[in-house]
Amino acid sequence: MRKLKLNELNRMDEAEFKTSHKAPIKLILDNIRSGHNVGSAFRTADAFRLDEVLLCGITPTPPHREILKTALGAVESMAWRTGDAIEFIEEFKQAGYKIYAVEQTDSSIALQKYQYESVEKIVLIFGNEVKGVDSKLLPYVDGCLEIPQYGTKHSFNVSVSMGIVLWELCRNRLY
Numbered sequence: 240m241r242k243l244k245l246n247e248l249n250r251m252d253e254a255e256f257k258t259s260h261k262a263p264i265k266l267i268l269d270n271i272r273s274g275h276n277v278g279s280a281f282r283t284a285d286a287f288r289l290d291e292v293l294l295c296g297i298t299p300t301p302p303h304r305e306i307l308k309t310a311l312g313a314v315e316s317m318a319w320r321t322g323d324a325i326e327f328i329e330e331f332k333q334a335g336y337k338i339y340a341v342e343q344t345d346s347s348i349a350l351q352k353y354q355y356e357s358v359e360k361i362v363l364i365f366g367n368e369v370k371g372v373d374s375k376l377l378p379y380v381d382g383c384l385e386i387p388q389y390g391t392k393h394s395f396n397v398s399v400s401m402g403i404v405l406w407e408l409c410r411n412r413l414y
Contacts, residue, residue, distance in 0.1 A: 253312075253315060253316045256285070256288070256316045257316065259288060259414075260288075260414065261288050261289060261290045262287060262288055262289050262290065262357070262408075262409055262412060262414075263290060263336075263358065263359065263360040263361065264287070264289045264290060264360075264361055264362075264363065264405070264408065264409075265289065265290050265291045265292070265293060265331065265336070265361075265362045265363070266280060266284055266289065266291070266292045266293065266362075266363055266364075266365065266401070267293045267295060267324055267327055267328070267362055267363070267364040267365070268280055268292065268293065268294055268295065268298045268365055269295040269296050269298065269324045269364060269365070269366050269367070269372065269373060269376065270295070270296035270297050270298060270366060270367040270370075270373065271296075271297075271298045271299075271365065271366075271367065271368065271397060272297065272367065272368055272369075273299075273305065273368060274299045274303045274304065274305025274306045274308075274309070275305045275306075275308070275309045275398075276309075276368065276396070276397050276398045277294070277298060277299055277300075277303070277305075277306045277309075277310075278305060278306040278307065278308060278309025278310035278311075278313075278314075279309050279310075279398035279401070280292060280365070280398060280401055281306065281309075281310040281313040281314050281317050281319070282309065282310050282311055282313045283398070283401050283402050283405060284313065284317050284405075285313035285316050285317050287405045287406075287409045288414060289317070289405070290318065291317070291318045291319060291320070292317055292318070292319040293319065293320060293321070293322065293324075293327050294319060294320070294321045294322075295321070295322060295323060295324040295327065296324065296373075300321055301314040301319070302314075324364070324373070324376055325375075325376065325379060327362070328362065328364075328376070328379045328380070329379070331360075331362050332379075334360070335360055336360040336361060336362050337359060337360065337361045337362070337381045337382075338361070338362045338364065338379065338380045338381050339361060339362070339363055339364065339380060339381060339382050339383065339384050340363075340364040340366070340372040340376060340377060340380045340382075340383045340384070341363055341364065341365055341366075341372070341383070341384050341385070341386070341400055341401075341404055342364075342366065342371050342372040342377075342383045342384075342385070343371070343383075343385050343393070344377070344383045344385075346382070346383065347382075347383040347384065347385035348382055348383065348384055348385065349385055349387050350384050350385060350386050350387065350403070350404060350407050351387065351407065353384055353407075353408075355407075355408045357409075357411070357412045357413070361408075363384075363401075363404060363405075364376060364380065365397050365400065365401060366397075367397075368396070368397050371394075384404060386400060386403050386404065
């Protein structure tokens with residue numbers, strides 16, 4: 240067994256990525272404090288070939304030093320824009336997207352029980368590292384997805400949550 244070299248990974252270049260078919264998934268990052276978490280979101284969105292990253296509230300934006308350090312160039316490949324979370328939600332609802340907050344609520348759907356169809360257009364909202372998804376957004380969503388946890392802690396780092404949720408949604412996707 241040997242590790243593959245970068246030139247053996249057969250990755251597409253940035254130009255190919257920009258014109259490639261994307262998963263119909265958008266991320267809304269609302270009031271994320273850490274540039275490192277935002278950079279990780281860009282990198283994860285690129286890895287799963289998502290449609291777009293939307294930065295809202297106090298979420299830092301490129302070319303923030305911490306974002307660029309963690310994203311490793313994904314801010315160049317990924318489509319992204321800034322704006323108001325509620326305005327984005329309303330825009331995407333009109334375009335036929337289902338909107339899901341990744342949050343623990345009294346009516347959350349356990350992630351493994353959510354049946355995602357790879358053609359379904361969805362928006363995933365990830366909130367602040369301490370306070371989670373802002374409660375004012377919850378009346379606008381179609382539901383909440385929750386990652387089951389079995390230890391003594393009741394949360395994951397937001398960038399870890401993104402990786403877990405996106406892996407579960409995209410693992411059976413044929414690109």
